[in-house]
Amino acid sequence: MKRKIHDTGLSPIVKMAVCILAVPVATFGFYVALHGHLTPGGGFAGGAVIATITAMFLVAFGRDVIKSQHSKSFSSLRTIKSIGITTFGILIFISLSATFLHQYLTSSGWFFRVTVPFGPNPGYLGTGGIIPLMNLAVGLEVVVGLSLAVILLLVSSKEGHTEAPVEKMGRREE
Amino acid sequence: MILLEHAPALAIAVPLLAALATPLVSKAGKRIRNLWVILSLAFAEFVVIMLGRDVLAGNVHVYSVGASVPSLTSTGGFPIRIILVADAMSALVSLAAMSIALLAAIYSWRFMEEHHSLGLDKFYTLLLLLAAGMMGLSLTGDFFTLFVFIEVVSISSAGLIAFFSSGESFEAAFKYMVISATGSLLLLFGIGLLYGKYGMLNMAAIANEVSMQHSFLDIAALSLMVSALLLKSGSVPVHMWKPDAYQEAPAQVVIMMLTITLLSLYVMFRICFSVFSLVLPVTMGWLIVILGAMSVFVGVTMAMPQRNLKRLIGYAAVAEIGYVMLGAGTGLIAMPNVSGFAMQALSGGIFHMINDVLDLSLMLLAAGTVFYITRQQDINEVGGLAHKSGYLAVLFMISMLAIAGMPPMGGFASKLMIYESVYYFNPLLSIIGILGSIMLLAIFVKIFASVFLGVPYKGSVRQVPKSMMFAMCVLAFFILFFGIFPNLALDLLITPAAEALINPQAYIGGVV
Amino acid sequence: MISTPFMAVVVLVLFGLSAMVFKRNLIKIVMAVHVMGSGVNLFLISLGYRAGSTAPIFTNAPKLEMALPVPQALTLTSIVINIAVVALMLTFAALIYEHYGTLDARKRRLLE
Numbered sequence: 001m002k003r004k005i006h007d008t009g010l011s012p013i014v015k016m017a018v019c020i021l022a023v024p025v026a027t028f029g030f031y032v033a034l035h036g037h038l039t040p041g042g043g044f045a046g047g048a049v050i051a052t053i054t055a056m057f058l059v060a061f062g063r064d065v066i067k068s069q070h071s072k073s074f075s076s077l078r079t080i081k082s083i084g085i086t087t088f089g090i091l092i093f094i095s096l097s098a099t100f101l102h103q104y105l106t107s108s109g110w111f112f113r114v115t116v117p118f119g120p121n122p123g124y125l126g127t128g129g130i131i132p133l134m135n136l137a138v139g140l141e142v143v144v145g146l147s148l149a150v151i152l153l154l155v156s157s158k159e160g161h162t163e164a165p166v167e168k169m170g171r172r173e174e
Numbered sequence: 175m176i177l178l179e180h181a182p183a184l185a186i187a188v189p190l191l192a193a194l195a196t197p198l199v200s201k202a203g204k205r206i207r208n209l210w211v212i213l214s215l216a217f218a219e220f221v222v223i224m225l226g227r228d229v230l231a232g233n234v235h236v237y238s239v240g241a242s243v244p245s246l247t248s249t250g251g252f253p254i255r256i257i258l259v260a261d262a263m264s265a266l267v268s269l270a271a272m273s274i275a276l277l278a279a280i281y282s283w284r285f286m287e288e289h290h291s292l293g294l295d296k297f298y299t300l301l302l303l304l305a306a307g308m309m310g311l312s313l314t315g316d317f318f319t320l321f322v323f324i325e326v327v328s329i330s331s332a333g334l335i336a337f338f339s340s341g342e343s344f345e346a347a348f349k350y351m352v353i354s355a356t357g358s359l360l361l362l363f364g365i366g367l368l369y370g371k372y373g374m375l376n377m378a379a380i381a382n383e384v385s386m387q388h389s390f391l392d393i394a395a396l397s398l399m400v401s402a403l404l405l406k407s408g409s410v411p412v413h414m415w416k417p418d419a420y421q422e423a424p425a426q427v428v429i430m431m432l433t434i435t436l437l438s439l440y441v442m443f444r445i446c447f448s449v450f451s452l453v454l455p456v457t458m459g460w461l462i463v464i465l466g467a468m469s470v471f472v473g474v475t476m477a478m479p480q481r482n483l484k485r486l487i488g489y490a491a492v493a494e495i496g497y498v499m500l501g502a503g504t505g506l507i508a509m510p511n512v513s514g515f516a517m518q519a520l521s522g523g524i525f526h527m528i529n530d531v532l533d534l535s536l537m538l539l540a541a542g543t544v545f546y547i548t549r550q551q552d553i554n555e556v557g558g559l560a561h562k563s564g565y566l567a568v569l570f571m572i573s574m575l576a577i578a579g580m581p582p583m584g585g586f587a588s589k590l591m592i593y594e595s596v597y598y599f600n601p602l603l604s605i606i607g608i609l610g611s612i613m614l615l616a617i618f619v620k621i622f623a624s625v626f627l628g629v630p631y632k633g634s635v636r637q638v639p640k641s642m643m644f645a646m647c648v649l650a651f652f653i654l655f656f657g658i659f660p661n662l663a664l665d666l667l668i669t670p671a672a673e674a675l676i677n678p679q680a681y682i683g684g685v686v
Numbered sequence: 687m688i689s690t691p692f693m694a695v696v697v698l699v700l701f702g703l704s705a706m707v708f709k710r711n712l713i714k715i716v717m718a719v720h721v722m723g724s725g726v727n728l729f730l731i732s733l734g735y736r737a738g739s740t741a742p743i744f745t746n747a748p749k750l751e752m753a754l755p756v757p758q759a760l761t762l763t764s765i766v767i768n769i770a771v772v773a774l775m776l777t778f779a780a781l782i783y784e785h786y787g788t789l790d791a792r793k794r795r796l797l798e
Contacts, residue, residue: 038743038744039743040741040743040758042762044762044766078197079197079198079201081197082194082195082197082198083198085194086191086194086195086198088194089190089191089194089195090191092187092190092191149773153776153777153780318760318763321764322763322767325767325770325771328771329767329770329771329774332774332778333774336778336781339781340785341781341782341785341786344778344781344782344785345782345786347778348712348775348778348779348782351771351774351775351778352706352715352716352719352775355719355723355768355771355775356703356706356719356722358767359719359722359723359726362726362730362764363699363726363729366726366729366730366733366757366760369730369733369756369757369760370733375756
């Protein structure tokens with residue numbers, strides 16, 4: 001890691017701390033996203049927590065770390081995001097038309113199908129039905145979406161117009 | 175049949191899934207992406223037509239999302255699920271919205287091809303999201319679902335307005351987004367007031383409770399919600415975003431924004447007629463009628479000095495909204511016993527909603543075609559296009575006569591109904607309406623003469639592509655059909671819708 | 687006397703509305719929309735509070751009297767939507783700054 005320290009960004013202590021802190025933050029975000037049916041949070045909040053790692057890296061390492069990437073990696077990020085959101089869409093369909101796929105999904109012993117006892121209890125993870133799957137899909141999409149939003153807003157500013165070129169077609173004579 | 179049983183949810187879910195999967199599908203190539211968009215919208219249109227045929231036979235179609243038996247709404251009289259309701263008015267409006275979305279997708283096959291560097295898969299994703307949001311807006315039976323789908327529609331149409339990334343389009347999109355966000359927050363405030371009082375969010379259940387116990391809180395919530403929906407539909411005090419947004423968006427996006435305007439008016443009528451039917455203050459009807467008359471006047475007056483074609487159509491759209499509000503507001507004043515001329519005014523207002531969507535869409539598509547073949551937006555620059563493409567001139571003339579209310583187009587029938595019934599009610603408003611129509615005709619004749627007749631344009635003119643011509647011909651066919659056989663449309667489509675609106679008991683009884 | 691959360695709601699919404707109308711800088715208009723959104727979210731949450739209740743979570747719950755969970759779900763949805771709206775408006779503001787060179791709402795070229 002020492003060979004990647006440029007003159008931009010913050011001091012080496014901050015960079016080391018950010019690299020170490022990324023792991024607990026990611027774990028915490030994954031926990032919040034996965035336990036969406038037991039504790040407050042869910043897909044969106046968990047994804048937003050993990051997306052702060054991207055913001056942390058951008059602040060600590062400076063903008064030039066991202067500038068050196070090719071724009072092809074943006075399209076692969078967009079592919080991952082659309083995989084996440086398409087999984088969410090397919091899960092919508094499965095839960096919606098549950099009346100004719102119902103007999104395949106209600107046999108317990110299937111993933112996440114344990115019945116919940118009523119009243120206060122320590123949270124059982126397997127009780128969600130299809131909701132934890134939806135939380136994970138939304139979480140994946142939110143991570144990539146928010147990270148892309150932060151990166152594109154920061155990098156494609158006035159002097160750094162190399163990443164996502166938008167051609168003006170010159171269609172107005174004004 | 176499974177398709178009919180799940181029809182309301184499928185009508186929303188199919189464009190939604192198609193929108194979410196479009197970035198993946200467009201990796202496979204341009205043609206597959208275009209086919210994917212059009213096929214998913216065609217499938218959703220088929221579902222909506224089947225739903226419409228079932229509903230117009232007389233029964234309210236109620237659907238609980240995600241239940242094991244979709245028509246079971248409540249256990250013990252307290253509805254706790256998200257419920258989609260389709261009665262005659264919803265079916266009519268959703269049919270119109272889906273048809274316009276399908277025609278916009280067909281039109282944009284060739285229109286957007288030259289802008290492929292701006293990222294067309296994002297364009298189609300936003301277009302499909304807009305279609306799914308419109309379906310949700312027209313089929314909802316629940317206040318919070320209403321808020322969510324209004325926001326979906328606002329965000330995706332703001333993204334689509336800014337698609338041609340020029341400075342002016344960003345300004346128009348920013349203005350639109352600020353005004354829409356304010357409107358949605360006011361709507362949420364009203365919904366929160368209603369939830370705090372009744373503890374429920376379901377429209378039919380609240381309608382049941384409101385008739386028993388009402389207080390000032392209901393009137394406050396009603397006024398907040400109605401003002402938010404008027405903001406979204408662009409009538410007179412808050413019409414400022416309309417000309418800018420209509421000028422900057424691509425033509426097929428503008429026709430979908432037109433449909434959004436009419437959908438928000440539909441939601442306002444649903445709230446006023448079905449939910450607050452018995453406790454409606456008469457001031458509400460008067461307010462809508464007066465704002466409608468002012469919209470006609472302001473729209474027509476501001477349309478006269480415009481030079482940009484789509485901006486002028488934006489102001490004409492403000493005027494047309496005024497006609498719908500005139501008709502339906504007269505029906506509102508006579509609630510809860512609507513009969514005679516008030517019923518005719520309400521039917522005329524609803525019929526004019528449909529005709530308005532058809533004529534303004536045709537004119538907007540024709541304006542978009544003019545821009546496509548000449549690349550100019552200023553009407554003082556182009557001229558003599560009738561020599562190059564006679565069909566385009568004929569289609570433009572059909573839409574122009576329809577907007578101004580000339581026979582044998584559809585606009586004549588609905589405007590005649592509005593004029594007659596509003597005249598019985600208050601002659602001055604009817605006279606404002608007639609004068610507005612005459613001035614609209616004058617404005618459009620001037621445009622037609624300067625764009626299509628006269629000195630031929632010196633620049634290069636391309637051919638009109640077949641897909642765009644097909645979309646415009648479908649619209650023209652429906653305009654002529656509604657004009658030559660208005661009683662068919664009235665008996666089949668409009669009168670059941672008007673009956674369903676003024677009969678809240680049928681709506682409530684279907685759900686609770 | 688109106689209880690405290692509702693007074694805060696009124697103050698926030700009025701501040702947001704008046705700032706949106708009277709301020710010229712585009713970023714301040716976006717902030718005003720966000721403040722108004724926060725006011726409405728606070729209103730939604732404080733509708734569900736019952737005196738002396740805890741959070742509506744069954745995991746290791748101390749007692750069974752809980753606040754209403756439905757307005758909390760509505761507020762979460764509203765927060766997510768407001769984030770998307772504010773992000774979109776900030777993007778437009780940044781792009782307007784690139785094209786026009788100014789963030790003043792009165793120096794426009796478009797209105798006729």
